[in-house]
Amino acid sequence: MALPDFNTLSLAVCILLGTYTTFLCGRPPNPTPYDSKTPDSMKLVVSPSGLFIRSSIDVTFGILHALLTLNYPSPNPLICPNSSNLNPSLFAWTPRSTISIAIILLGSAIRLSAFRTLGQNFTFRLAKPKTLITSGMYKYVQHPSYTGKALIIIGNFALLQSPGGFVGCWLPAWLVEATLFWRAIANILVGGIVVFVWKRVSEEESVMKETFGKEWEEWHRKTWRFIPGLF
Numbered sequence: 001m002a003l004p005d006f007n008t009l010s011l012a013v014c015i016l017l018g019t020y021t022t023f024l025c026g027r028p029p030n031p032t033p034y035d036s037k038t039p040d041s042m043k044l045v046v047s048p049s050g051l052f053i054r055s056s057i058d059v060t061f062g063i064l065h066a067l068l069t070l071n072y073p074s075p076n077p078l079i080c081p082n083s084s085n086l087n088p089s090l091f092a093w094t095p096r097s098t099i100s101i102a103i104i105l106l107g108s109a110i111r112l113s114a115f116r117t118l119g120q121n122f123t124f125r126l127a128k129p130k131t132l133i134t135s136g137m138y139k140y141v142q143h144p145s146y147t148g149k150a151l152i153i154i155g156n157f158a159l160l161q162s163p164g165g166f167v168g169c170w171l172p173a174w175l176v177e178a179t180l181f182w183r184a185i186a187n188i189l190v191g192g193i194v195v196f197v198w199k200r201v202s203e204e205e206s207v208m209k210e211t212f213g214k215e216w217e218e219w220h221r222k223t224w225r226f227i228p229g230l231f
Contacts, residue, residue, distance in 0.1 A: 019062025021108035080169035087164025100159035107151025
């Protein structure tokens with residue numbers, strides 16, 4: 001078997017790097033206060049089992065996609081019995097793969113920076129923070145960790161969890177090519193995530209307002225929620 005060329009090897013390495021940073025961003029940076037009495041619509045999502053399931057999916061798809069990249073266009077049939085379903089743009093340096101990896105790494109950098117800036121205040125389970133942090137990215141944005149996580153999810157779905165990727169190895173061709181079906185699934189997922197996250201943000205802001213009062217209100221008024229100058 002011929003050794004992979006530099007372009008193929010570099011893409012596989014970048015995929016694994018994106019997978020690793022995605023994994024880091026899904027791990028609680030501090031002990032999770034599971035005994036918190038604060039209302040939290042995400043308490044099941046951030047439970048040990050919920051985090052394990054999400055991390056397992058991200059890591060599994062990332063590793064398998066990297067392996068498929070190294071062996072594309074003729075991967076091992078045991079890993080990919082329907083290799084004809086694979087989308088070539090996902091297994092070479094193309095605008096789609098490049099942008100997807102860049103989005104994952106950018107989102108990871110934003111989220112990990114939020115971890116560092118908030119320090120002990122950052123917990124996956126909603127609880128009252130000890131201090132109001134207004135430095136770093138928080139000088140401009142109130143919820144940068146959600147922005148980072150959104151980018152990570154978008155990048156992973158566009159590249160690693162696309163129907164033309166590893167998942168397509170185990171699906172019939174007609175389903176992989178059912179564009180309208182996948183668009184409908186994507187719209188449902190995006191809509192659900194937006195509603196879910198907005199509820200969590202509202203809960204978080206209620207806790208912040210109750211804890212810090214006018215100090216938080218002034219900071220809230222001067223900053224943007226997710227993207228400076230936009231939203």
